Amino acid sequence: MTGTNPGISPAASGVATDMDRAAHSSAPGGLVKSVVELDRVVIRLAGDSGDGMQLTGGRFTSETATFGNDLSTLPNFPAEIRAPTGTLPGVSSFQLHFADHDIMTPGDAPDVLVVMNPAALKANLVDLPGGGLLIADSDEFTPRNLAKVGYASNPLEDGSLDKWQLVSVPLTSMTTDALADSGLGKKEAERSKNMFTLGLLSWMYHRPTEGTIRFLERQFRRKPQIAAANIAAFRAGFNYGETTEAFAVSYEVKPAPMAPGKYRHISGNQALAYGIVAAGQRSGLPVFLGAYPITPASDILHELSRHKSFGVRTFQAEDEIAGIGAALGASFGGALGVTTTSGPGVALKAETIGLAVMTELPLLIVDVQRGGPSTGLPTKTEQSDLLQALFGRNGEAPVPVIAPRSPGDCFDAALEATRIALTYRTPVILLSDGYLANGAEPWSIPAVDELPDLRVEFASAPNGSAEDGTEGQFLPYLRDPDTLARPWAVPGTAGLQHRIGGLEKADKTGNISYDPANHDFMTRTRQAKIDGIAASIPATEVDDPAGDATVAVIGWGSTYGPIGAACRRIRASGRSVAQVHLRHLNPLPADLGEILARYDRVVCPEMNLGQLALLLRAKYLIDVHSHTQVRGLPFRAAELAAVLQDVIDSTGTTPTAIPSAIPAEHTVGAASNGAVL
Amino acid sequence: MTASPHVHDLGMPAGPDLTTVSGAIDASIAANGPKQTELRAKDLKTDQEVRWCPGCGDYVILNAVQSFLPSLGIAREDMVIVSGIGCSSRFPYYMNTYGMHSIHGRAPAIATGLAASRPDLSVWVVTGDGDALSIGGNHLIHTLRRNVNLTILLFNNRIYGLTKGQYSPTSEVGKVTKSTPMGSLDHPFNPVSLALGADATFVGRAMDSDRKGLTDVLRQAAEHQGTSLVEIYQNCNIFNDGAFELLKDPTTGPMWTIPLVHGEPLVFGPGGASCVVRDDFGGLRIAETNQVDASQIVVHDAHREDPSYAFALSRLSSQDLRYTPMGVFRRVAKPSYDRMMADQLEDAAAQQPADLDALLAGNDSWVVTSSS
16 A cells, blocks of 8 residues: 555455455556455445436446356345435445355445435445445535435535545536537436446446446447447546546455356346246246236246247236236146246235146246235345245145245246146245345356256046046046146147036046045145155255254245355354255255254244244244344344354353354454355 | 157147257147037037036026037037136036136136137137126236137126025116115126227127027137127026016017127017117117118128227117117127237247257356366
């Protein structure tokens, strides 16, 4: 570091100062700039809903992924499309965590906060630790905007932000200046300020820029003037960083070591849609999606609608019920029927799911969970539909339930859900959530020919005889002895005409039956079929590197990242903890009860009020310690680690000496196995 | 479970190499349509005992359908009947075709998914006034506006039968039932008007006991590409007996029934005493034939693109069934949803052949060569 640098010290990044290695480079204009190497950074961009923060964050993510860092993102936006400009309800933010090692969460708190207006500052400052870098668009801190959110004086000038490394930059006016010759009006030119900001950040963190330029050219190929303006603003922001004295330091985060292979970055909804396309290809069945628009699931409908060349039919139905009804009708006809929705939609689809249970047809139901009950928090994440998925129907209506653990894992989960649906002729519920849906991470692109073979055989000939002995009959409810699945005979197959429906079926013939013994038998058989799926589930993985843990933490779905990060902290402190993460929620893995019984304590963190804990307690008679939170946001790793530490330390049989405390986030570095978050 | 492994041709590529995809989704089956065969009425009966009340109008309709369907020449395995819940919705169990007795009101939605993904099938929906117009009203109107290739038979008995006699959305105002001891307050739907309001491309009406008229409307409905709605007046002899007696009675029937024959003047009643003429407000009204000039009498045109005329026809009748047009109100050609959907798939495949590897790789991938 040179003593003359007026700008930001390396500590502004707030991380791993012992690892920082400063280098110097000469920027145009003779300004000497330092380059500081960091192992990880968390950036949060915050602005008005109309400021394009999600797009900016998405582009920064793409650049970061292309560069080769590991990353995790947390978009956070209001349900209102455009709340009144400059108000707190209108604030939209995007948090990105990137590192030179593998990471599991979008980060508990930002190291760098970029705010485009006073509302964004007010809404997000509480999360920025002292000493953190704060970049603010000073042009937007007008008396009017300040008044809108209750600032009596300008915080950029009154010293109230002295605790942070504040850099006021006139982002808006510099953007309009840069676009003075673009032919755009002032208002239009101002809209490119997000690209100016992206350019500045791209300089600060040494991001590759070609991808963004290509993206802008693609995005606005029919509006070349807009494309040119955005590219000019982007470059102006980059050049500003290089020449200004306001930023004396830029940062380098080296690529993270990853297994050899081809990667891309992918969001959960995108991965889920690709998984459905792949499931259609690997099963040889045409995909039929029946869906009604609902946040945060609509992107799956949008994505699948673009892949008609794969034989994917998408049907935007008049309501949730018609969406699943059409999907079930298509399944009856031999398609891979799929419906995508969120919690309120699942409630509406319940009766049709029951019909699918009764008719024993394959069907994939995707629930991208959001905060509930009722309309709840449409754009926020939650895991509170587990019990609805398991039990939210009339009658004994067992349905397999599976959950992905990360954005990229949504792809594999879609294939697994399809495998179960096709093999066992049953509706399957896949529980994603808002965090997985919109979050992104690097994804190792799979080889198509190594994906599971999901081919299925339709019935093609009679399979039995009638009660009177007549040969050559088709018995639609004669079951496969191994899977208990019934034959799938699709219309158009001569000689196999049959009728199915919601009324109770007689065993084998499928005729209407009100016989008490038959109903008892069929109810138990439907349950046994679903229970039997456990035989096809791999043994439960227990992550306990030391092998001596007495406390296990169990989770499901999107809590995998935060729980995993918390476990790393626990282990870095010298304690042991075992992590179990469930993909299959129904049926549960056959070995789960035995595994959980090995531990003195079992902790179950969930973004609901303890739904899995309730199940585990009921099923295995284990005194599960439930830790819950429903803030609409993922768990913070540090908080979870504290909970685990309390449980471990109070269990009393910790084999290793108990250190005084878990090392604080900022001091855990490469020294302790390099794993931070 | 199955006698021999068999992959049904759904227009998707099959065989060991699942990664190669033909773009010709459903092209073959869409071109061929249902297989043609010779059938007789008894081939369409099942071994299931028909369990409607003795004397129910549903029997007559079942017989008419079973007698008429073979004349279409469609193989029975290519026919699918989807129903909802209610007395009429037991229909699939008695037809030796593929069938699904689904849930209340949702048959049009389920049939939409089936018909849209299998343009090679002849898909029928059997429903009732409660099923189609009350709990399933939303699905009905949206199915009609989309013009999915379906034939919907709406059995209208103006009462809830299976739940033992509550008023329905087609019951006349003031109907006294178990749930309306002082008379119902709701204004009823006219199903034909409703369907026309949803821009249905085919709308017809027939009487359960009129085998010839019913068969004629059913035939035209079955031949129509797109959604056909046929309202069938059906007597519930237990809970609403004689609901259509005014039209069935040999004396009063001809007085109040307006037969709709495409290309024929709308003249009806004993000796052709009554006729339909235009009123001053762009609608239609009833006149005495001998009081108007022959040129004023409306000649029925079921093919009019603008549904206003057919709608005006549907408004001639009142709740007490006087002046009820019977026959085909509207029959216009419009591309059906399933065909348009298949076309889009073909176009997409022609523009960009499916390549799953390329899709998964996307535009912004990077390669890690060795673990550092």
